[in-house]
Amino acid sequence: MSDDPFLASKGPQRGQILFALAFAIFAVFILSNLGNQATWAPRTKLFAQPGFWPGVAGAGMVLFGLLHLRKVRQGKGLRRPWLSREDRAEARIWLQPLEYTAWFMIYVFAVPRIGHLPATMIFAPALTWRLGYRSPRILWASLAFGVTVVLVFKGVLGVKIPGGALYEYLPGGIRAFALRYL
DSSP states (O other): OOOOTTGGGGSOOTTHHHHHHHHHHHHHHHHHTHHHHOOOOTTOOGGGOTTHHHHHHHHHHHHHHHHHHHHHHHTSSOOSOSSOHHHHHHHHHHHTHHHHHHHHHHHHHHHHHHOHHHHHHHHHHHHHHHTTOOOHHHHHHHHHHHHHHHIIIIIISOOOOOOOGGGGGSOHHHHHHHHHHO
């Protein structure tokens, strides 16, 4: 057994400088916006001020974020250039979940325009395809799942999801049905 208490720090070093830099910038951002979020009450003791303890926490985040950045940059944690190829590869891995956030936001913006059913029928197979499931059987299953979700949410559970602007172009009776159930 090793006597080194920081044995866990002997692992991969990629992304550490990027994390330290992002944390320090985020801490400075939080501390700089504290005045907009917390007020200072007149005739109140310092420790009872609504913004005092959040300020202490923000100052601590800035201090320790900058100390961590300094430690990493001095080479005690890393012995390589400022932002290496491994750091950029690690950043791409960290940013991959944002792709699915973008998919969700596009879906959210599409529902009021084209309707819940058409949007779901487009996005369920598209996401299935994006995830790598390309067999026709799986794509049809995702389409059936999307239709089932819409029918259960709007038809059975009665969830109030606004109808799409596209439904306005349907004939009267079909339009009322589409607005209510699709």
